[in-house]
Every structure is written in structure tokens, then in C-alpha cells.
Amino acid sequence: MEPKPVQLFLLVLMVLILFCTAAIVPVNKNYVFIDNETGHIALRLPVKDTNFQIKYTHSVHLSEVLESYQVLPDNRLRIVQLEYEDFNIGMPSNAGEGETFVEKDGKYTIAGMKREVPDFRIFIGDVDAGLSFLSNGQEYDLKKILKRGQSYTFQVKRLSLIQQLRGVNIDEP
Numbered sequence: 001m002e003p004k005p006v007q008l009f010l011l012v013l014m015v016l017i018l019f020c021t022a023a024i025v026p027v028n029k030n031y032v033f034i035d036n037e038t039g040h041i042a043l044r045l046p047v048k049d050t051n052f053q054i055k056y057t058h059s060v061h062l063s064e065v066l067e068s069y070q071v072l073p074d075n076r077l078r079i080v081q082l083e084y085e086d087f088n089i090g091m092p093s094n095a096g097e098g099e100t101f102v103e104k105d106g107k108y109t110i111a112g113m114k115r116e117v118p119d120f121r122i123f124i125g126d127v128d129a130g131l132s133f134l135s136n137g138q139e140y141d142l143k144k145i146l147k148r149g150q151s152y153t154f155q156v157k158r159l160s161l162i163q164q165l166r167g168v169n170i171d172e173p
């Protein structure tokens with residue numbers, strides 16, 4: 001028995017609706033860097049591990065700082081640990097309430113932090129100092145990937161298939 005034209009039309013229509021829904025409904029969580037000038041996704045990385053780090057060279061001390069974050073179920077970001085080498089300008093000299101401060105091997109660590117933010121801005125300075133994003137066992141040099149002299153908003157977002165195709169995936173070879 002051959003399908004009637006109406007049945008064939010309905011089948012094609014259902015497939016089209018399913019495809020369009022899959023293309024526009026946000027599904028996968030991604031780390032995204034949104035260009036603050038254009039509002040477009042400059043870079044994205046699928047979230048495989050809900051922990052990530054930002055490693056940078058402090059602009060005044062010229063020493064390494066490592067900020068550790070956790071992605072919460074509602075996509076907010078929680079800073080959980082801060083590791084650094086100098087107390088000078090811009091760095092805390094002690095832990096806050098409920099946090100622990102440890103000095104070991106010339107490094108200072110504040111652990112047990114529970115500061116939460118929905119996102120944060122990151123400026124890619126035009127100086128030759130380190131700035132990396134660490135996630136999923138990889139280290140990504142943001143100075144090489146993003147445009148120097150630009151600022152970006154970093155956040156975790158669920159993206160649709162179409163949104164994922166628009167942004168550059170930094171996890172691709």
C-alpha cells in the first residue's frame with residue numbers, strides 16, 4: 001500500500017518540525033566568551049567537567065595567579081579557590097569567613113570560597129603576559145585565541161544547534 005499524498009506531506013512536515021525544534025531549542029551546556037562590542041559568541045567550549053580554571057600573570061607583580069571555579073546546576077559560577085604568589089596590589093591578604101588560608105612553598109591559597117556570580121568580564125590585554133582557560137584536561141591560551149584589546153563576558157549557557165554553529169568551538173583541532 002502506497003502512502004497517500006496527505007500522509008507523505010504530514011510525515012515530511014513532522015520531520016521538518018522535529019529538525020527545526022532540535023536546531024533552535026537550547027540543549028548543550030557550553031562555556032562561552034561573548035564579545036562585549038557585538039554581543040556575538042566569540043568562542044565556545046562544551047562543558048564536559050563542571051570545574052575550570054583561569055590562569056593569568058598578574059599585571060603588577062608579574063607572578064602567576066590561578067582562580068578555580070565550579071559551575072552550579074543553574075549555570076552560575078562559584079569561585080572555589082584562589083592561588084597566588086604575592087600579597088601586593090589587588091590580592092587578598094587573608095581568607096574570608098568560612099574560607100581557609102594556606103601558605104606553602106611560597107604560594108598562598110584561599111580555599112573553601114563560595115562566592116557566586118552569573119558571569120564575569122574578562123579583558124584580553126595587549127601585553128605579553130599569560131592568560132589561559134583550563135578545562136576538560138586542556139589549557140587554552142586566550143591571548144592567541146581571542147582578540148587582544150577586547151573585553152568578553154564569560155558565562156555558561158545552554159546553546160541550540162544553530163547557536164553552536166555560529167560560535168567558534170575552541171575544542172576543535
